[in-house]
Amino acid sequence: MSELWQRCLARLESESAAEDVHTYLAPLQASESDAGLRLFAPNAYTVDAIRERFLPRIATVLEHLAGYPVNVRVDVGSLNASRARETGTGTAARPVRRESREDSNLDPHYTFETFVEGKSNQLGKAAALQVAMNPGRAYNPLLLYGGTGLGKTHLMHAAGNLMRRNNPEVKLLYLRSEQFVSGMVKALAQKNMDDFKRRFRSVDALLIDDIQFFAGKNTTQEEFFHTFNALFEGKQQIILTCDRYPKEVENLEPRLKSRLGWGLSVIVEPPDFETRAAILLSKAQSKGVELPEEVAVLIAKRMRSNVRDLEGALNTLVARSNFEGRLITAEFAQETLRDLLTVHAQAITIPNIQRTVADYYQLRLADFLSKNRSRSIARPRQMAMALAKELTEHSLPEIGDAFGGRDHTTVLHACRTIADFRETDGRLRQDWEKLVRALTG
Numbered sequence: 001m002s003e004l005w006q007r008c009l010a011r012l013e014s015e016s017a018a019e020d021v022h023t024y025l026a027p028l029q030a031s032e033s034d035a036g037l038r039l040f041a042p043n044a045y046t047v048d049a050i051r052e053r054f055l056p057r058i059a060t061v062l063e064h065l066a067g068y069p070v071n072v073r074v075d076v077g078s079l080n081a082s083r084a085r086e087t088g089t090g091t092a093a094r095p096v097r098r099e100s101r102e103d104s105n106l107d108p109h110y111t112f113e114t115f116v117e118g119k120s121n122q123l124g125k126a127a128a129l130q131v132a133m134n135p136g137r138a139y140n141p142l143l144l145y146g147g148t149g150l151g152k153t154h155l156m157h158a159a160g161n162l163m164r165r166n167n168p169e170v171k172l173l174y175l176r177s178e179q180f181v182s183g184m185v186k187a188l189a190q191k192n193m194d195d196f197k198r199r200f201r202s203v204d205a206l207l208i209d210d211i212q213f214f215a216g217k218n219t220t221q222e223e224f225f226h227t228f229n230a231l232f233e234g235k236q237q238i239i240l241t242c243d244r245y246p247k248e249v250e251n252l253e254p255r256l257k258s259r260l261g262w263g264l265s266v267i268v269e270p271p272d273f274e275t276r277a278a279i280l281l282s283k284a285q286s287k288g289v290e291l292p293e294e295v296a297v298l299i300a301k302r303m304r305s306n307v308r309d310l311e312g313a314l315n316t317l318v319a320r321s322n323f324e325g326r327l328i329t330a331e332f333a334q335e336t337l338r339d340l341l342t343v344h345a346q347a348i349t350i351p352n353i354q355r356t357v358a359d360y361y362q363l364r365l366a367d368f369l370s371k372n373r374s375r376s377i378a379r380p381r382q383m384a385m386a387l388a389k390e391l392t393e394h395s396l397p398e399i400g401d402a403f404g405g406r407d408h409t410t411v412l413h414a415c416r417t418i419a420d421f422r423e424t425d426g427r428l429r430q431d432w433e434k435l436v437r438a439l440t441g
């Protein structure tokens with residue numbers, strides 16, 4: 001069995017209740033491949049329990065052990081059955097192997113239905129939907145970019161899943177950029193680049209996650225560039241994600257950067273408060289958990305960085321509530337998430353925002369508090385005020401006070417100005433996004 005899984009299991013055993021180990025973890029079988037780790041559970045009940053209670057932790061431990069994120073899938077089955085399938089033994093005639101459902105690596109849970117729409121991700125969702133409805137024709141490539149844990153991967157899978165629902169025969173391939181790199185390295189070593197090329201170029205849609213990892217890897221970029229051209233010319237859909245605007249990724253070849261801009265690039269931003277609360281309620285509902293609205297509000301107010309952290313908080317609540325047989329109330333949430341919520345609340349203070357924004361624009365802190373009205377200082381100051389309103393619980397008058405005793409109407413004006421600019425000025429929008437990331441990441 002996979003050595004990586006053995007090590008992961010050892011770690012989980014040391015930190016989990018003996019009963020959990022015995023009931024859920026020990027019976028799992030694992031197989032490792034370029035696509036990641038596949039876990040086989042004896043029945044659907046165990047699959048659900050693993051997905052619900054252990055998967056986030058398993059992913060964290062695997063990433064820690066491997067040194068990079070590992071794709072994990074859990075299915076009902078066994079190692080023998082899976083091997084028999086792969087070698088074509090054990091069952092009667094198999095259909096000719098295509099890039100079928102099993103090969104695409106798509107996560108069936110990531111769909112448009114389970115994606116909560118808000119202002120921050122509206123455009124990304126609309127674009128992914130369009131592409132899924134008209135693969136190769138709407139926007140090619142579609143590039144979703146933005147900070148970590150904001151739903152880019154989810155949207156990418158949702159597009160893939162919808163393409164498949166619309167056309168079960170469609171050939172799709174999803175992989176993270178590291179898998180593209182390691183696949184290519186292996187193909188080069190084994191001298192079967194032709195197979196490698198064919199594999200990628202024969203699909204109807206190629207979905208590659210986190211292409212910032214291509215930076216500095218010249219041979220990979222070269223190969224990807226040719227793959228891109230072949231797919232583009234064949235009107236095969238390309239969907240990519242990146243943790244920032246690709247033009248800002250250093251050590252990415254200019255000709256590749258330029259190709260990436262041929263289709264549509266859409267930013268996915270951190271969700272606002274309402275969307276964060278809605279996501280929590282929706283995730284809870286899909287787990288069959290009753291989450292009182294006040295608890296969703298409590299978490300959404302305090303945790304602003306990304307959706308993955310929100311999910312983590314919810315999973316912690318659910319796990320403890322199951323374990324202790326207690327209802328999830330505001331008090332229970334405060335108690336369970338105390339440390340997590342404090343860390344998030346502490347990080348963002350007005351002085352912290354002032355310092356971060358001043359550094360970002362290379363201004364002196366004293367300038368924020370001064371009466372200087374020159375544009376080069378006033379705009380960053382407005383930015384800092386708007387960030388203070390968005391990211392802290394302080395009132396307008398309190399924020400005004402913290403900025404050298406300004407009136408609350410000045411703060412309100414700053415918030416409105418920045419909101420307008422975020423709609424119309426790409427540069428300022430990127431500044432905002434980067435600052436939010438720096439303050440909440």
Ligand SMILES: Nc1ncnc2c1ncn2[C@@H]1O[C@H](COP(=O)(O)OP(=O)(O)OP(=O)(O)O)[C@@H](O)[C@H]1O
Pocket residue numbers: 110114115116117121146147148149150151152153154155210241243279307308311
């Ligand atoms: N709007 C949303 N509605 C429902 N779930 C969401 C939403 N946004 C993010 N999520 C969930 O948050 C988690 C993290 O999202 P995802 O993996 O797609 O982030 P990402 O932007 O690809 O981050 P990274 O760059 O780190 O890979 C996923 O479990 C995803 O389902």
